[in-house]
Amino acid sequence: MLDCKQASQLISQSLDRSLTLRERLSLKLHLLICEFCKRFSQHMQTIRVALKQMTSSIESNDSIEMPSAAKSRILQSIESIKD
Amino acid sequence: MTSPNMHDWLNQHGDYLYRFALARLRDPHLAEDVVQETFLAAIKSPSFAEQSAPRTWLTGILKHKIIDVMRKNVREIAASDLMTDEDANMDEFFDEKGHWAEPPLAWNMPEDALEQKQFLGVLQNCMEKLPAKAAQLFLMRDVHETDNDEICKELNISTTNAWVMLYRARMGLRKCLEINWLGA
CATH class of the missing domain: 1.10.1740 (Rna Polymerase Sigma Factor; Chain: A)
Structure with missing residues (x-):
């Protein structure tokens, strides 16, 4: 029987790798009886989705521009290796 | 050219x-x-x-x-600071029997746009509080999704160590969110 510490580790790892059948079953069993770990699992999903939202909101934010100093630095470095 | x-x-x-x-x-x-x-x-x-x-x-x-x-x-x-002991520093989260020391709370998810924005703001702050390198690994795993498998293959640190790092980062982030978002 998993304890909450082990269950939380498996929940985290399920985001990084495929759990074995045995791990999946024992986690499922634990989640059936443990409200706290079920919450933990939901929180992990929430964080994951929110981080993705953060990425796409930066990527699509037209008001973020590369600082002009960086642009001129890049132009300079392009010029310096020209030909 | x-x-x-x-x-x-x-x-x-x-x-x-x-x-x-x-x-x-x-x-x-x-x-x-x-x-x-x-x-x-x-x-x-x-x-x-x-x-x-x-x-x-x-x-x-x-x-x-x-x-x-x-x-x-x-x-x-x-x-540098990757610890090999899987259980190190997790004592604050669990008691000796492996039960939650402070059980995760039920989160009310932000419903309107303003709340959502606030939530993302708190998340951003919490990300910044993570140890810089842990945050980096976390971003790599959870944000740079398309290349995850590729990255994992290329990582020559043991995958077990990576899982431990990610676990710690997620535990810390979750806790930080719970304190700073729900507590607000």
Whole structure:
């Protein structure tokens, strides 16, 4: 029987790798009886989705521009290796 | 090779590439650096003049540069503060029987746009509070999704260590959110 510490580790790892059948079953069993770990699992999903939202909101934010100093630095470095 | 062309590319795609890098690296200086490296690699490329879809092509180069930076940062984790003891520092979260020391609370998810924005703001702050390198690994795993498998293959630190790091980062982040968002 998993304890909450082990269950939380498996929940985290399920985001990084495929759990074995045995791990999946024992986690499922634990989640059936443990409200706290079920919450933990939901929180992990929430964080994951929110981080993705953060990425796409930066990527699509037209008001973020590369600082002009960086642009001129890049132009300079392009010029310096020209030909 | 004509630099006016590259000039135009920088004007047309520079900001986009910068945002793409910033969204993944979350560090303005690193983002500038990888964009610069991308343009330098582009101008040196033999196929530079033949590109009909420069933005796609440049983004492809940029992705590799971003992964290089992340890989380097992760190597530094492996070399410095990656602890090998799986249970180290987790005592604050669980008692000796493996039960939650402070059980996770039920979160009311933000419903309107304003609340959602606040939630993301708190998340951002919590990310910044993570140890820099742990945050890096976390970003790599959870944000840079498309290249996850690729990155994991390339990581020569043991995958077990990576899982332990990610677990700690997630535990810390969750706790931070619970305190600062729900507590607010």
